[in-house]
Amino acid sequence: MAQEKLIDKVNDTPLRKIAYPLVIENLLFLAFSSIDVFMLSGYSDKAVAAVGLITQYTWFLLVLLQVIPNGATISLTNFLGAGQVEKAKKISRTALQMVIVFGLFFGLVFAFLIPQILKKYNIDDEVRLFASQYAFIYSAFSVFSGISIVQSSILRSYGHTKDAMVVNAIANSLNIVGNALALYGWFGLPILGVKGVAISTVASQFAGAIILSVRIACLKDSKYSIKNPFKIVKSEWRQILKIGVPTAGESVSWNLSQLVIMIIITTFGTEAIAAFTYLMTILRFIYMIAISIGTASQIKTGHYCGAGLQQTAYKNVFCYQISGSAVSLFFATVIFIFRHQMIAFFTTDVAITSIILSVMPVTFFLELGRSINVIIIPCLMASGDIHFPVGAGIFSNWMISTLLSYVFAVLFGWGFIGVIIAMACDELFRGILMIFRWKSKVWMYKKAV
Incomplete structure (x- = not known):
């Protein structure tokens, strides 16, 4: 019965209903990214250069974390299509577990490694300082980004692309507000510059991870158990990897x-x-x-x-x-x-x-x-x-x-x-x-x- 309902849901959901929230989410991401650069340019060209320089490293870190949601999405959609709801829930739990492990490990490695690599660059000392500050803060707390990506992938796999779009739009908006607080000193707050921008980024990712987790828990179909968080099921790790x-x-x-x-x-x-x-x-x-x-x-x-x-x-x-x-x-x-x-x-x-x-x-x-x-x-x-x-x-x-x-x-x-x-x-x-x-x-x- 559960399988028939899932098959009916797949057949009855037109592609455009799944796709349009993804289109809006991706276009908003591009717009917010452009605003980020614009705000930094008003603070310092060297800050823009520093964040631009560090992007190649943060991108590689995200690619490593993307291994988990990529494997989880394909596994989840197949299990859900087959009506194997319990297996899908187990994959969701394992994906969250894996991204936390990967995020903490690779995040800390990058946080301490990148500043050492930057010492080898023939760049302005201020640019190096800005880049090192941003890289350390962003990398050390990149686990929040990983959790957000995985939770968004889970929601999309169940067809809840609109939910993922709304939450990620909220998180990006919080990031813009945080950037303004860090760069413009609103309400008498100290101007933290690049450090503040990095803190704003990880804080918005943390907020997004929390909201996405709460949303998943509120939906009957996508909700999954996180009991025994330290229990590793090797077959599920292999399936995702x-x-x-x-x-x-x-x-x-x-x-x-x-x-x-x-x-x-x-x-x-x-x-x-x-x-x-x-x-x-x-x-x-x-x-x-x-x-x-x-x-x-x-x-x-x-x-x-x-x-x-x-x-x-x-x-x-x-x-x-x-x-x-x-x-x-x-x-x-x-x-x-x-x-x-x-x-x-x-x-x-x-x-x-x-x-x-x-x-x-x-x-x-x-x-x-x-x-x-x-x-x-x-x-x-x-x-x-x-x-x-x-x-x-x-x-x-x-x-x-x-x-x-x-x-x-x-x-x-x-x-x-x-x-x-x-x-x-x-x-x-x-x-x-x-x-x-x-x-x-x-x-x-x-x-x-």
Whole structure:
């Protein structure tokens, strides 16, 4: 009976109902991130440089923590689709347990290691001090961020994407208020600068973790027991890690390849670096919408596959992908039409503007490929077909995106546009490969749980 209700819930919940809160949440995250940078810039350019410098380390820390929610989401959606409610609740408990262990361990390692690494950097002493302060506070208390991510993943797996959106919006709003208190000295409070911003960040993450935990406890379907918190169930740890580790590996590979591509771009001068930064910032809004649709598609597919409805998943994922690509191309068109106005919002430099305008037509192909990948790849993983998209992604990131960036931009002399063409080739190649993988139905014979 429980299984029938869950299957009915999956069938009756349209994708847009799951996706739209994710879209709003991701766009709000981008907006809040921009406000963060704006507020810091009013305090000190060196503070902005310090936080920007430390971002590469905090990102890597979050990737390590993301192993848990990635594995938990796919496991949960499959168990829920199969009607195995008790197993789903156990996975939720284990995911929380694991992220606390991982968060405390890696957080403390990063908190003490990063300041030592920063001593090797040839940077201004004040920038080093700001960066060390932020890194220590953020890393030491990163466990709160991990808990928030896991609890949000649990809510989304049950279809409660709106709840996760509201709570994360509240947490981000608290962060902005905290930043203002730390930077502007409101109500006679001392101006704490970067230290205050770091404290504000971890405090808002703590608040988000508490609110999300309370919300889960109030919902009958997602509520789970946290009795015997020190009891480790090895089979459940293995279940989460066998899915989470490969998916994190793909993310690490992609970001490392982006670092190498950035090195290639730096050879073309400051204007090219700025152009790439502004272009990716503009396109990120399209990308976030596609990712939101991909996450919603993964939740639906996990439920379908867990319930044994692979044929339903097979048909629906094509509909999800076509819808997602149509949305991405629509917004790419809007950006292209208003390209002059959007670029002017960031810069009035003629050289930078010219570089961005020269590559705008290529972005249609780039975003088309991205929209396919961020929708079909999560669906393949939700079905249990994890290693193929991960392996294909690592191969394509390095042998197409990175290698062709060097070939097109440097050897062929195409410059900046060569890099964007190479990135588009990578996304389109993987997108076509993933479509054929989905059409092959090989994933139907694999199991996530």
